[in-house]
Amino acid sequence: MExxxxxxxxxxxxxxxxxxxxxxxxxxxxxxxVEDILTAVQEEGDRAVRELTEKFDGxxxxxxxxxxxxxxxAARKVGPEFMDILTEAxxxxxxxxxxxKQESWMDTFRDGVRLGARYTPIQRVGVYVPGGxxxxxxxxxxDVIPAEVAGVPSIAVFTPPAKDGSVNPYILAAAHVxxxxxxxxxxxxxxxxxxxxxxxxxxxxxxxxxxxxxxVAMAKRLVFGTVGIDMIAGPSEVxxxxxxxxxxxxxxxxxLAQAEHDRRAAVFLATPSAALASAVEGEVEKQxxxxxxxxxxxxxxxxxxxxxxxxxxxxxxxxxxLIAPEHLEIDFPDAEQYVDQIQNAGxxxxxPYTPEPIGDYFAGPNHTLxxxxxxAFSSPLGVYDFVKRxxxxxxxxxAFDKVAEKVIRFANVEGLQAHGLAVRRRxxxx
Amino acid sequence: MExxxxxxxxxxxxxxxxxxxxxxxxxxxxxxxVEDILTAVQEEGDRAVRELTEKFDGxxxxxxxxxxxxxxxAARKVGPEFMDILTEAxxxxxxxxxxxKQESWMDTFRDGVRLGARYTPIQRVGVYVPGGxxxxxxxxxxDVIPAEVAGVPSIAVFTPPAKDGSVNPYILAAAHVxxxxxxxxxxxxxxxxxxxxxxxxxxxxxxxxxxxxxxVAMAKRLVFGTVGIDMIAGPSEVxxxxxxxxxxxxxxxxxLAQAEHDRRAAVFLATPSAALASAVEGEVEKQxxxxxxxxxxxxxxxxxxxxxxxxxxxxxxxxxxLIAPEHLEIDFPDAEQYVDQIQNAGxxxxxPYTPEPIGDYFAGPNHTLxxxxxxAFSSPLGVYDFVKRxxxxxxxxxAFDKVAEKVIRFANVEGLQAHGLAVRRRxxxx
Numbered sequence: 001m002e003x004x005x006x007x008x009x010x011x012x013x014x015x016x017x018x019x020x021x022x023x024x025x026x027x028x029x030x031x032x033x034v035e036d037i038l039t040a041v042q043e044e045g046d047r048a049v050r051e052l053t054e055k056f057d058g059x060x061x062x063x064x065x066x067x068x069x070x071x072x073x074a075a076r077k078v079g080p081e082f083m084d085i086l087t088e089a090x091x092x093x094x095x096x097x098x099x100x101k102q103e104s105w106m107d108t109f110r111d112g113v114r115l116g117a118r119y120t121p122i123q124r125v126g127v128y129v130p131g132g133x134x135x136x137x138x139x140x141x142x143d144v145i146p147a148e149v150a151g152v153p154s155i156a157v158f159t160p161p162a163k164d165g166s167v168n169p170y171i172l173a174a175a176h177v178x179x180x181x182x183x184x185x186x187x188x189x190x191x192x193x194x195x196x197x198x199x200x201x202x203x204x205x206x207x208x209x210x211x212x213x214x215x216v217a218m219a220k221r222l223v224f225g226t227v228g229i230d231m232i233a234g235p236s237e238v239x240x241x242x243x244x245x246x247x248x249x250x251x252x253x254x255x256l257a258q259a260e261h262d263r264r265a266a267v268f269l270a271t272p273s274a275a276l277a278s279a280v281e282g283e284v285e286k287q288x289x290x291x292x293x294x295x296x297x298x299x300x301x302x303x304x305x306x307x308x309x310x311x312x313x314x315x316x317x318x319x320x321x322l323i324a325p326e327h328l329e330i331d332f333p334d335a336e337q338y339v340d341q342i343q344n345a346g347x348x349x350x351x352p353y354t355p356e357p358i359g360d361y362f363a364g365p366n367h368t369l370x371x372x373x374x375x376a377f378s379s380p381l382g383v384y385d386f387v388k389r390x391x392x393x394x395x396x397x398x399a400f401d402k403v404a405e406k407v408i409r410f411a412n413v414e415g416l417q418a419h420g421l422a423v424r425r426r427x428x429x430x
Numbered sequence: 431m432e433x434x435x436x437x438x439x440x441x442x443x444x445x446x447x448x449x450x451x452x453x454x455x456x457x458x459x460x461x462x463x464v465e466d467i468l469t470a471v472q473e474e475g476d477r478a479v480r481e482l483t484e485k486f487d488g489x490x491x492x493x494x495x496x497x498x499x500x501x502x503x504a505a506r507k508v509g510p511e512f513m514d515i516l517t518e519a520x521x522x523x524x525x526x527x528x529x530x531k532q533e534s535w536m537d538t539f540r541d542g543v544r545l546g547a548r549y550t551p552i553q554r555v556g557v558y559v560p561g562g563x564x565x566x567x568x569x570x571x572x573d574v575i576p577a578e579v580a581g582v583p584s585i586a587v588f589t590p591p592a593k594d595g596s597v598n599p600y601i602l603a604a605a606h607v608x609x610x611x612x613x614x615x616x617x618x619x620x621x622x623x624x625x626x627x628x629x630x631x632x633x634x635x636x637x638x639x640x641x642x643x644x645x646v647a648m649a650k651r652l653v654f655g656t657v658g659i660d661m662i663a664g665p666s667e668v669x670x671x672x673x674x675x676x677x678x679x680x681x682x683x684x685x686l687a688q689a690e691h692d693r694r695a696a697v698f699l700a701t702p703s704a705a706l707a708s709a710v711e712g713e714v715e716k717q718x719x720x721x722x723x724x725x726x727x728x729x730x731x732x733x734x735x736x737x738x739x740x741x742x743x744x745x746x747x748x749x750x751x752l753i754a755p756e757h758l759e760i761d762f763p764d765a766e767q768y769v770d771q772i773q774n775a776g777x778x779x780x781x782p783y784t785p786e787p788i789g790d791y792f793a794g795p796n797h798t799l800x801x802x803x804x805x806a807f808s809s810p811l812g813v814y815d816f817v818k819r820x821x822x823x824x825x826x827x828x829a830f831d832k833v834a835e836k837v838i839r840f841a842n843v844e845g846l847q848a849h850g851l852a853v854r855r856r857x858x859x860x
């Protein structure tokens with residue numbers, strides 16, 4: 001890991017950006033392939049989806065829809081013990097997300113002026129779930145449950161089939177437990193196209209969420225506008241605030257839990273204690289040897305592991321606010337007192353018994369979080385991402401009369417005389 | 431205007447999309463020019479901004495920042511009467527947006543498990559304000575005030591200078607009244623680049639909002655990810671629900687108020703009354719002749735004006751839900767009762783004395799609204815666009831012990847052993 005001795009007057013945002021250099025380069029080759037796939041699906045519908053699935057997933061499917069029998073079979077394969085764990089996680093995630101619901105309202109603001117906001121669920125959404133060897137049922141829960149809590153009546157999951165036409169049973173079981181209304185065996189850019197434009201057998205959705213590879217991410221970027229999308233996620237990250245009281249074994253383990261995700265995963269420690277930093281670094285080396293995914297974790301730690309040595313706790317907090325990490329662990333004594341000083345972080349894990357994996361699966365808050373510094377301006381996935389607001393405005397005649405001339409004056413200043421006339425004609429006919 | 435007789439079983443989403451065909455085609459030429467501008471500003475900072483301003487706006491500026499003297503002078507030019515109107519509009523807009531603020535919270539969910547959400551304002555935002563002959567002070571209010579209410583400490587307005595280096599006084603006055611902390615005489619794609627990347631004299635922002643021409647829109651699209659952006663706005667739209675009780679003079683005037691914005695503006699009437707439709711169409715022709723912007727309005731009405739004749743009110747509502755118009759006027763008798771049936775609309779104007787221009791300037795709700803059918807999945811600009819949420823998680827030792835093995839099981843199912851180990855090491859050292 002790279003050590004950065006933070007000067008007394010701290011680091012600037014630009015310096016932090018240069019040190020942590022997180023970014024996703026756009027690949028022109030990917031863009032062209034994805035554009036071709038989008039066009040094919042838009043023009044040829046199911047036929048294109050069928051051919052692309054054969055080409056990329058190696059299986060020719062007559063029907064894309066997962067059947068009730070397949071879902072029952074998945075639950076059997078997963079087994080009752082893990083089904084119970086899934087259900088308990090679902091209940092925890094649902095309980096937290098219930099708190100994000102907002103009520104429509106309408107109130108009198110001034111005499112004869114009623115204003116409000118109407119909250120309505122998006123009518124149909126698509127959730128992308130990556131396939132391949134590593135199946136992430138937790139991501140299925142985290143992406144489907146907020147939509148279900150929001151009241152979205154139609155939640156379609158898209159995931160690539162294996163060569164034998166099956167879908168990972170953990171994915172199917174999680175989708176079913178979470179409340180998905182349909183599951184399609186379609187993956188890659190072709191699934192994003194099918195979701196955005198619709199085909200003969202797949203009705204279009206209004207918003208697409210969920211992580212995916214570079215092709216899926218590019219496809220989401222390109223259909224943005226036709227449909228809504230969640231964030232384009234970058235590599236995972238953790239930032240840890242710790243001092244000499246922290247347990248270096250645990251801190252190292254938490255850094256590695258993030259590092260094992262991806263060679264480009266970024267792990268940050270900010271600490272006023274050089275002794276802790278040394279101990280953590282030694283532990284990282286030691287623990288790395290035991291990991292099945294040690295090649296990935298070692299690359300992440302070597303290329304994107306940074307230790308900031310600060311003059312005090314406050315400066316360590318300042319550094320994390322500039323980094324805006326996806327996950328932030330506060331491992332100072334009496335950790336909760338520092339929460340009010342955190343400006344930028346996707347999720348904040350407070351104290352030594354709240355390691356980041358607790359939040360990945362079980363606690364309740366969403367694990368789909370802003371990466372690459374975007375926590376400075378964006379938020380975890382939540383119920384609000386599956387709801388839209390309509391403003392409500394109602395003036396009665398008296399209230400209208402009171403403001404009519406001012407509105408006309410404003411319209412004329414802006415050179416929009418027809419706006420003024422829409423008001424004027426109502427005055428004239430009164 | 432084109433008449434569409436809606437069949438008894440209604441129209442599908444795809445049929446509505448074909449009839450209303452709203453879309454913004456991407457222009458490859460624009461993309462290349464904008465990429466060049468972004469690169470120049472990122473590499474050469476102020477020097478590039480200065481040269482691009484000279485090239486596009488015809489004025490060479492030493493400093494981009496508007497001075498306190500210029501703001502005072504603008505208020506004098508605007509005059510006390512309009513300053514009062516601006517201030518009253520500001521107060522109304524602020525009062526409505528105050529209702530969108532949300533409080534941070536943290537609660538006990540289960541024994542030893544505390545969860546919550548922390549709301550923090552984005553630390554610095556940029557607001558783009560188009561220049562040119564038509565100045566829109568209302569847009570300045572609508573974009574700056576939600577940020578100010580959200581508690582954003584630093585709100586930078588960017589707007590192109592005139593050839594003499596001045597800025598439209600209405601823009602300056604509105605920015606000042608709304609609570610902008612800085613105003614820069616920089617416009618076009620170069621201002622979006624300066625805001626996103628920062629220059630020697632312009633600190634970078636974390637989010638950019640506000641409407642602009644095709645170059646500004648493309649620049650926002652390309653810097654999305656480095657910074658947050660609001661929506662990419664399309665041409666303005668209105669949908670009107672009316673029956674035989676409505677006043678055709680007013681309905682026509684409201685359609686034209688939208689049509690005068692843009693040749694591509696779209697105006698929709700859905701009505702069960704063919705008699706009203708005919709009367710409205712006659713009024714549109716008549717009123718068009720009186721409009722200073724009649725060429726624009728006539729093109730909009732001819733190319734993008736649609737009248738849907740429905741079997742009843744319910745079917746008219748269904749049509750509008752598929753269109754998902756930016757603005758929706760309900761001009762049925764006892765209009766408020768229909769609000770609960772509206773699924774998709776940016777803002778809903780209820781009853782005959784709430785014409786759309788009331789909302790553009792004065793009522794309080796935001797006039798920056800989702801266009802081109804995106805109201806099916808997105809929302810008006812608001813305080814929530816200037817705030818981000820951090821999830822809060824805190825487990826004590828007992829609560830941790832209770833779930834530890836389940837979390838490890840979940841991690842192992844997902845093939846992420848280091849996640850499991852971060853938990854396991856805490857059990858072992860207990």
